[in-house]
Amino acid sequence: MIRSITLIALLFTTYFSFAQQKYTISGTVNDKTTGETIIGAILRIEGKSAGTTTNEYGFYSLSLPAGSYIVMVDYIGYQEHMFSLTLEKDSILAISMVPKNKQLLEVVVTSKAKNENITSAQMGMNTLNVKELNALPVLFGERDVMKIIQLLPGVKSAGDGNTGFFVRGGAADQNLILLDEAVVYNPSHLLGFFSVFNSDAIKNLSLYKGNEPAQYGGRLSSVMDIKMNDGNNQSYHASGGIGLISSRLNLEGPLVKDKGSFLVSARRTYADAFLIFSSDENMKKNKLNFYDFNAKLNYRFSDKDRIYLSGYYGKDVLGLSNLFGINWGNATGTLRWNHIFNPKLFSNTSLIYSNYDYKFKVTTAGIDASILSVINDWNFKEELKYFMHPGNSLSFGLNSVYHTLTPGQFEGTITAPSQPKVHSWENAFYIADSWRVSKKLNIDMGIRLSTFSFFGGDNKFYNLDGNHNITDTFTYASGQIVKTYVNPEPRLSASYQLNNSSSIKAAYGRNTQYLHLLSNSTTSNPTDKWVATNNIIKPELSDQVSLGYAQNFKDNTYECSVETYYKSMQHQVDYKNNAQVLSNDAIEPQLLFGQGRAYGIELLMKKNEGRFTGWVSYTLSRTELQIDGINKNAWYPAHQDQTHNLSVVGMYKLSKKWTVSADFVYYTGYAVTFPSGKYNVDNQVVFYYTERNAYRVPAYHRLDLGATCKLRERKHFSSEVSFSLYNAYGHANPYTITFQQDPNNATKTQAVQTSLFQWVPSISYNFKF
Template identity: 35%
Template sequence: MPIILNHIYKSTLLVLLILLINTSLNGQNVLYRQVELNTTTGSTLYFLSEIERQTNIVFSYSNQLCFQEEHQLTMQLPTVRQLLDALFINCPSNYIVRGSKIIIQPIDGEPQKFVIKGYVLDSSSKEALIQANVYEPELLLGTMSNNFGFFSISMPKGFVHLSSSYVGYKNGHHYMNLESDTTIYFMMEPKAELDEIAVVGERVPGAVKSTRTGTIDVPIEQIKKVPVYLGEVDIVKSIQLLPGIQSGGEGFSELYVRGGGPDQNLVLMDDVPIYNASHLLGFFSIFNADAVNNVRVIKGGFPARYGGRLSSVIDIRMYDGNNEDFKGVASIGLLSSKLAVEGPLIKDKSSFSVSLRRTYFDVLTSVWQLKEVDKSRYYFYDFNTKLNYKLSDNDRLYFSAYLGKDQYGISYNEQFIPVESPDGKQTEQTVKTYDESDIGWRNYVGSVRWIHTFGNKLFANTTVAYSDYRFFIDQTLNYMSDGVWSKGSQNYYSGIRDLSAKIDLDYMPSPKHYVRFGGSAISHTFYPGIDVVLREIAGSTPVDTTFGGTAMHRPEFRFYVEDDFHLLPRLKVNMGGHFSLFQTESGKYYWSAEPRLSARFLIKDNFSVKMAYSQMTQYMHLLRTATVAMPTDLWLPVSDQIAPMRATQHALGFEYEISKGFNVSLELYYKKLQDILAYKETTGYFDFASDWQSKLTVGNGESYGFELLVHRKMGNLTGWFGYTYSKSTNQFDELNNGKEFPANFDRTHDISIYSTYQFSKKVDMGVTWTFGTGNPITLPETKYYAPQLPTAEVNGNASYNQLINERNSYRMPNFHRLDIGFNFKKEKRWGSRLWSVGVMNSYGRQNPFFLYFADSENEQTGEVTRSLKQFSLFPIPIPYVRYTVKF
């Protein structure tokens, strides 16, 4: 009997607890019930009675409240809270919810505030959601989660409804009576079907809207649906489809942003700079999409925390790793295979993420060349890993690393070398040898970071990082010396290595201020082309000789501070400064103080105007050997003779939301470049008679234009239309007779259309169409005979010369291309499988890769005709297929 009574007692308590919880939650929600007003004119008492009549809410209040005889309201269907805020606008009050009763309590003086801090995380993987919106929808106070998902916001004492939103996730909500500082977690659930896919950051309510201009957040799931060359999902090629961003040519993964060159882009992988972000001479980028969590592109209005480049910031964040379950994805395509695995090391304490990608060109070519004398091979690979460990609620450690390499090799000049037997007698035995050449480049990147929260409002991220980029050429030759077979080798390498330490601090004193400040120290080591020759003559000591420049060590120091704050209810401002020092070879310091300012003004809740001003400084240059990026391009620092490059940019933007999920944005910009570099017309890369500084000339540049984006984010049919009009020019006193000329990748008109259609949960289609004005090109206008001088010692050296009148005075034919791709998904017991098929250059457009002159002779008359021809890299439709499994 006591056992039965005890069971009934526990059951009764459980039922009462459930009822109390439900009552409490329903009570918390009564402030957000809507009220229909028959009139917008009346007294305070009238409107309170109307609320009670429609909602069954009972009010309790003090006689100290400021009741008015008449209100003129502008709302038709307000929530209870919105109506109460309007009624008591002259005497701010707290609303304490007790079931269906609301106690209205006047506030004496400034309302007491408490801090709500926490993290925004994926509910299943516990992965941080970067730049999620956290806000109070009624008070229109809010903030955003940082790069680790952390947020902090101060709210008035009393009832609080805090919401969180993130692209592709259901909105999260927390209801609470705030009586003290509180820590919460938003565990966001992905939507079963993405009814809203954003490429420009999701719009947030009213005054919470960002001040950022020229910033695009690209969801990684959107990137994976873009039709791509040979089925290789490529982050950089997806970025090229956005307004204001252009590629260097068909198939290349370079980025030319608002008139700037590829070396003017700061590419960050988990805050570590990457100096060469391409594989296969620029056809693919090094970023494995299966390892990437977040991609952000900044084209203008640069926040003060970024520095060191002139044109853009590509901020890429890698996955931390699933904290709950082991998961993976594997795929195989025409070019490469990929594998990514993530999971917990210690559940809720530590996790890992590992991904690997590798081509198999070398495997295939080894089969094709079995009977060939000369053999070639090429491959590239990527390896990413990230580990994290939760030390405490306030401390976490991260370790991340990337290793990537391209290598092309060839074995040629097959020879059979006689060998001696062990007893020293000459035999007829021979050994087959080859001369060999290897060319390659690689990136090694690593970082260790510690994040810590000091109290409720200060977040610190301390990072030690290493980045090493190298280009190399290795050559081995077998030769006969004094009747003996000997060996010689030559090794050339160049690159840049960084070792850095930095600290970034986020301080959130109130919802109206978000302060960031920090600093860094960087040790740069430049390798400006070092050539090592080794001779190994049989029977003698090897001789090792080094040519070229020695390593150059250059320190750099940076400091920044910025504040994102509300100046007026509808005016939000981001103001800050970036300060830097760079030391040259003689100990001279270049310094820079760069002001940054951006602002957003809400004309209406769905229409905003933005403006931005920024100055940028760059202390290193990429010396180009061709019109396209090559691994042989040299990274070199400023010197006593070569000053830093500087840029000033102004931007004005408009953003209008026509309806939910349908946005239009327009941004105008003007950018001025100073002290940019180019080779002199009388010299070049292979002019070894002088040092690199004397080969260069200094000039200025100018770029202006506007970018239009029409973007539909909801429904089965989603996508965008982007149009860019731009003009980019350069002027050098020593080039083109001092006259202004179009920049190498000036493109007047650029159009990109991207669309996806979801036929069902199993099938979707992606289509891209791009158009661009032809790039400028320098062509000779006259070919003339240059006879040999009578005093020449050698006869028969007469030749033809060409006259170039103006630089970049012609343009290549216009570029356009259509790519189509389909994805077929099927759920399996163990996960899912995905077939991706498509066609690149669907209608076989022969876009020019480069132009050249060719002579043809008439067999009957002997007349030679010269004509301009083009070489097309992808002149026919190119299909692709990729198979992917998730487990």
């Protein structure tokens, strides 16, 4: 009897297992006309709750019981793709989607799917999909994604002439900016008038505001992950544009049709070309220009293996006659291998190079000298993603970066000693799980374990007393690890769907930052200095909690959301009064350390479809620091503190040819330290300062207008002309405010405001063939 029961049980188990046998369909989703992989495409099974999305490399994996299905694939800007599938074994299937139309580049602010803001557990994330014609007003004829993200809630502009931005109270250096996985340390061209990102070469941009997945790390406030286009693997194309002060050209095409492709994109400004018309001979010698170059190759060796090689190089040149000059630039390179081990396990292996350098040269009064500063990274990444079953995917991997910082090397007639190179090693290991617990509950959870080691060599280390004076100096042998910091960084976010059109979300995330940017100016500039964590400069830490509500209306045509956050920060850095961070003396005695806090609420209302589209975003926030030795140890506003921040964006299609647009921006002036008094020393006026950041510059506001006209649209050629007026009502927004003695009354002091832009018109011609 026992044997019979056992046999029946085994037969039942075998039958049950067979009945539940599942197979996996996997592959990539791409654009049928170009071969570009599509990030965030949604795969759904008709009549079933099962589904998945493509990852950042366009890969998907979906496991289902054996049977026949109708598969539907959706992505904004593409026709819905539907096909029948009989699943009897594991299958690899490449899916091609057809664009709804073929237009020139547009930046569309969107979620990954129409209702991804409702269903996803991820909080504080925005995606810019660079795909079709952008109707937003532009500056100098350039479509700049860095300017567009500053129109989103929680993201604050650093002002005119600056591509720096502040996210949820963080400083500009607390944003991790990645271009094809390589770090870009300075994203500005032409002193911030342009960013280094040429929209012709960009496929996708994702911005995470402090609650990023565990594979990202190294900064406190945000991650901006930019992916370059792969290049068209079907046919050869060229596109470009000619503007008032810059032009660009983009070439792409197949290396081998359906298997490999290339992309080359170049851009150059000729702002200083007009100086030749000046009657001043010295003015003709001035230099103000930049150029950059993007390139990418990819080749698919098999259905399971694909290789990518991409790079960026850009340079700025600023010179005043033969008196002085500043050159700065970025260089990046990424070699990446995508491999599919099996239908459920996807791998991305990368070797990455990043470089940023600036050189400041002075030739005057018998001085002919220069100072060079460089930061150089070699980075190895291994990322694995395992699709366990529908609704549950596991990510894990490692990241190892070797940093080399050259703080300052002097050359020429100046005899100041050069600072030695500083070597450090940053590592991270992470594991994360994206779990659809039920139809309503989604959870993303993970942990990142980061370590940072700094080495000895020619660089010196110090001990400081209570007054921050050096009491001891010591060195270590080259290659010897002086100290290692270890920090766990847990991440957790969850969403609960109240119904098909609304959800609530909550998140917690810890981040650690080991590299720090020092500046003695109120605005970001090329000569800001990066320093590494050491025995005195501790790793910066942040803990952020956030809560949000999202609601969509009228079949996702309208979208609204509200998010609130609180972020505490440890080991924040500020400077003593009159600190000289650009000198080659030891920097540690001039630094002070403490804590920070940032909190606020972000509102977004957006219309996604129709002839009229756009959004309104508003942020109410505070950012404060408490540093021992400043303001009697009391809390004070951080420089990037902006209480109110409002952006209104609208685009309207007048006809098939004409589109008009406008955006309005208003935000509270940033906090600054102004003199509270003055006194005379040897007939020289010396200003007296009291509280740090106790004053504010005037509020910033402007209105931009734009219009785009399609000139021609044929099968093999299309063109357009774009008009825009930046700062339409000519408001003089402050760039800097300085103080000087009134030349007509020595007892009075004058505040002198410098403004950059008033009534800036631009026109550009764009083409594609």
